[in-house]
Amino acid sequence: MNVICVEHLTRDYGGGKGVFDANFQVSQGEVFGFLGPNGAGKTTTIRHLMGFLRAQQGRCTIAGLDCWKDRARIQAQLGYVPGEISFFDDMTGGDYLKFLERYRNLRGEHRKQELLDYFQMDPKGKIKKMSKGMKQKLGLVAALMHDPEILIFDEPTSGLDPLMQSRFVDLVAAEKKKGKTILLSSHMFEEVERTCDRIGIIRGGKMVAVDGVEQLRERHVRPYTVTLDSEELAAAFARDFHGTQDGCRVTVTTRHSLEEIFMNYYGGDGAC
Amino acid sequence: MLNGVLFRRGMKGSVKLLLILAAVLAMYVVIIVSMYEPEMAQLLDSYVELMPELMAAVGMTGGATSLMGFLCSYLYGFILLIFPMLFCILRGNGLVAKYVDDSSMASLLSAPVRRSTIALTQGAVLVSGTLILSVYITALEWFSGEYYFPGQLELEQLLRVNAGLFCLHLCLGGICFLASCLFSETKYSLGVGAGLPILMYVFQMMANMGGKAETAKYFTVFTLFQPEELAAGESGAVAGALVLLALGLVLYGAAVAVFTRKDLHI
Numbered sequence: 001m002n003v004i005c006v007e008h009l010t011r012d013y014g015g016g017k018g019v020f021d022a023n024f025q026v027s028q029g030e031v032f033g034f035l036g037p038n039g040a041g042k043t044t045t046i047r048h049l050m051g052f053l054r055a056q057q058g059r060c061t062i063a064g065l066d067c068w069k070d071r072a073r074i075q076a077q078l079g080y081v082p083g084e085i086s087f088f089d090d091m092t093g094g095d096y097l098k099f100l101e102r103y104r105n106l107r108g109e110h111r112k113q114e115l116l117d118y119f120q121m122d123p124k125g126k127i128k129k130m131s132k133g134m135k136q137k138l139g140l141v142a143a144l145m146h147d148p149e150i151l152i153f154d155e156p157t158s159g160l161d162p163l164m165q166s167r168f169v170d171l172v173a174a175e176k177k178k179g180k181t182i183l184l185s186s187h188m189f190e191e192v193e194r195t196c197d198r199i200g201i202i203r204g205g206k207m208v209a210v211d212g213v214e215q216l217r218e219r220h221v222r223p224y225t226v227t228l229d230s231e232e233l234a235a236a237f238a239r240d241f242h243g244t245q246d247g248c249r250v251t252v253t254t255r256h257s258l259e260e261i262f263m264n265y266y267g268g269d270g271a272c
Numbered sequence: 273m274l275n276g277v278l279f280r281r282g283m284k285g286s287v288k289l290l291l292i293l294a295a296v297l298a299m300y301v302v303i304i305v306s307m308y309e310p311e312m313a314q315l316l317d318s319y320v321e322l323m324p325e326l327m328a329a330v331g332m333t334g335g336a337t338s339l340m341g342f343l344c345s346y347l348y349g350f351i352l353l354i355f356p357m358l359f360c361i362l363r364g365n366g367l368v369a370k371y372v373d374d375s376s377m378a379s380l381l382s383a384p385v386r387r388s389t390i391a392l393t394q395g396a397v398l399v400s401g402t403l404i405l406s407v408y409i410t411a412l413e414w415f416s417g418e419y420y421f422p423g424q425l426e427l428e429q430l431l432r433v434n435a436g437l438f439c440l441h442l443c444l445g446g447i448c449f450l451a452s453c454l455f456s457e458t459k460y461s462l463g464v465g466a467g468l469p470i471l472m473y474v475f476q477m478m479a480n481m482g483g484k485a486e487t488a489k490y491f492t493v494f495t496l497f498q499p500e501e502l503a504a505g506e507s508g509a510v511a512g513a514l515v516l517l518a519l520g521l522v523l524y525g526a527a528v529a530v531f532t533r534k535d536l537h538i
Contacts, residue, residue, distance in 0.1 A: 050382065052536040076384035082538075086375035088281075102277040104383045142379065 001028045003150060003181040008058030009048060019044050019205045021058070026183055026198075031176050033192030033213070034185040036202035042185040043083050045202070046154050049183070050080060062150060079143035083154035083185070085135045093123030093130065093138050097145070106146055115141040118171070119164060132159035140168070144175075151175060151182045157191060169195050189255065193217065201261070219264065220256040225249055274393045275385055282397030286363055290401060293355050294408060300351045301409065305416040308342045308424075316346065329477040339417060339424040340503050344433070347413075348499040349480070353473065356405045356441045361466045363401055364448025367394040368531065369461030375538040391453060391531040395524050398445050406438040429503040436513035440497040443516045444469050446523025453531040493519065 004026040012018045019041040026032040036042050047053045048060050051071025060067040062074045087096050097112055116123060119137045127135065136159045143151070157165045172182060172195045186192050192199050193213060200210040209216075227249050228234040238245040243252035256264070307316065313336070320327045320334035327334070331349015336342040368391065371377040380390055410430060417425035451465035472492040479489035489495040496516050501509035 047537065050378075052378070052381065052538055054533075054535060071381075072384050072386040075382055078382070080378075080382040082375070082378050082382075084375060087379060088376055089374075099277065099281065100379070100383070103275065103380075103385070143382070 002026065003028050003030075003063055004032070004049065004183055005061045006045065006049070006058075007060070009045065009055055009060060010057035011044060011048070011053065012056060016204065019048075019202075022202065022205070022207050024200045024207060024210050026181055028181055029176065029179045030198065031172060031182040031184065031196045033196030033199040034183060034202065035187070035189065035192050035199050036185075037187055040202045041205040042187075042202060043154055044205075046083075046152055046183075046185060049152060050078075051075075077149045079146070079148035079151045081136075081139045081143045081153045081156050083158075085139040087127045087135070087138065089126070089128040092126055093121075093134075096127060096138065097123060097142060100142055101145075104146055110145050111147055112141065112145040115144055119167065133161060133164065136160055137164065140171075144171075149180060151180055153182070153184045155185055155187065157186075165191075189220070189261065193255075216261075220261050221253050222256075223251050223253045225251045273389060274396055275389050278380070278385075278390065278393045279397060282367060282394060283400065285366065286359075286397060286401045289359060289362060290404060293359055293405065297351070297355055297405075297409060298412060301347065301412045302416045304343065304346050304351075305339075305413065306420050307346075308339050308421060313342065325481045328480045328482070331480060339421055340426065340429050340433070341500060343413060344499040344503060348433070348437070348497075352409060352437060353440070353494065356402060356409075356437075357444050357469055357473070359401055359405060360398065360441060360445035360448045361462070361469065363398055364445060364452050364465050365458060365462050367397055368449070368452040368527075369455055369458050369465075372456045372536060372538060373458045373461075377536065378538045381536070381538075387532045388528055391528040395449055395528060398449055399442065399524070402441045402445050403438065406434055406441065409437070410434040429505075432505065432510075433499045433502045436497055436499065436502045436509070436516070439513045439516035439520065440493070442520030443493050443496075443523065446520040446527070450523050450527040450530065453527040453534075456534075456537065 002025040006022055006024050009022040010018070010020055012020070017039070022041070022045060024032070034042055034045070044053070048055055049062060049067050051067050051074065054068045063077065065074050067074065088099075091099065100106075101110070101112070115121075119140065121134070121137045121141065123138065123141075127138070130138070136156070140156065143153075157168055160168060172184065175182060184192065184195060193216075196213055198210065198212050199216055201208045226237070228237055229248070231245075231248055234245050234248050234250050237243065238250045238252075241250070241252045243250040307313065316332075317334035320332055331345065331353075333345050336345050368377075371380065381387065413430060413434075414425060414427065417430075447468055448465040451468070452461045455461040455464065472494060475488040475492040476494035478485040479487075479492065479495065493516060496512035498506075498509040498512055502513065
């Protein structure tokens with residue numbers, strides 16, 4: 001069953017900016033990576049899904065409900081972490097979460113404390129004085145504490161340190177196990193490669209490809225096997241280049257950068 | 273229709289400004305009321321004779337024969353117009369446009385709360401502040417009047433004038449709130465939300481000075497608020513206040529409708 005549907009979505013900002021005839025679906029229990037460089041139209045697409053923008057053409061639905069008309073109903077089962085997080089600066093993190101609890105009318109048990117512990121977050125202190133990483137963690141707690149069925153993350157790991165990034169990856173895996181549907185936007189191939197089942201690539205507002213992560217990996221991860229003079233050398237080589245050693249032979253892999261992946265899809269026409 | 277949690281947050285945000293305005297208004301109102309004695313009134317009226325145009329611009333005409341008339345002349349032409357208007361401008365902008373401008377509106381919208389509920393709640397915060405100020409002004413005038421000159425103020429007249437004052441500020445608040453819902457950047461929201469009421473007040477000052485400039489009265493809503501005539505219970509003045517009330521309601525309604533339909537780049 002498709003939970004998130006984007007059909008022929010178009011929003012033309014003029015000058016080639018915007019989203020043009022975008023199509024993709026995310027099915028129940030799937031983690032979908034939404035990959036593209038900055039300014040490709042990821043956030044614009046997500047704003048349509050959130051009901052912030054009305055589609056000029058085409059439409060988006062979540063759980064069968066229209067993202068513009070039924071936006072308030074959709075939000076009951078949706079968790080959202082915006083790309084540029086902005087809270088009420090005058091509040092402390094704790095006050096903000098308490099405000100959201102009451103604003104969302106959450107009663108009884110929910111996941112606030114569990115999530116705060118998970119991200120090792122102390123929500124005391126004014127939001128205004130928080131670092132980008134702290135705000136990001138607060139945003140994750142705020143988006144997840146009502147345990148929504150559908151999650152939309154817009155570049156969720158920006159500002160998080162490597163430890164918290166891997167915690168986030170684990171969290172996505174755990175949520176997926178529970179059958180949650182997740183849309184995760186990113187401009188880093190490595191990030192979506194680690195977390196997603198399928199990946200949609202957007203560039204210049206157009207969907208370039210929607211493919212399984214395995215297929216993409218096959219196409220964009222290249223293994224090289226080199227033979228060295230001795231096993232000691234091979235071991236050292238494997239350590240330095242993160243390869244796998246087999247006797248004197250070491251296999252190393254290289255990943256295409258995002259730009260190279262786009263080049264691959266555009267052929268020689270990568271500049272457009 | 274309204275979200276109680278959001279309403280409380282809005283009212284909390286109004287408290288500081290309300291307290292400052294309350295202190296300023298208390299000072300002005302008590303001082304002006306206490307000046308209603310022959311000697312002081314004569315002094316004030318001599319200023320009016322000295323600079324008739326300047327004094328008329330801010331509604332001060334002199335020669336009042338009752339305490340209510342004296343207040344209409346010296347309070348309702350400037351102080352009681354400007355300070356509540358300041359509240360409408362600052363809070364009107366802060367309740368919607370600021371949240372959209374700094375994107376924190378996203379956290380309000382990523383919850384199962386309708387946009388119309390959010391806009392109505394924020395509008396209710398602004399109207400409540402206006403109402404609180406109107407009631408406070410009425411109480412200030414009544415009690416300081418009773419203290420200095422017992423029995424000289426008629427409560428019914430005072431209530432009628434201040435009901436009209438509330439209608440005027442409801443209309444001004446409606447302009448500020450509509451600007452706040454219409455524009456996604458505070459610079460435009462403040463520009464229009466503050467610019468338009470201030471411009472209309474300037475027109476009012478020009479109209480007060482008389483002469484050719486009197487045609488300016490057709491371009492300002494302040495004309496519809498006529499305190500002296502309201503005190504006297506003239507039907508034209510009552511109709512003017514009702515028009516202000518209707519205008520205010522239409523402006524608030526339009527603001528909610530605009531906010532519900534607009535694209536938000538947050």
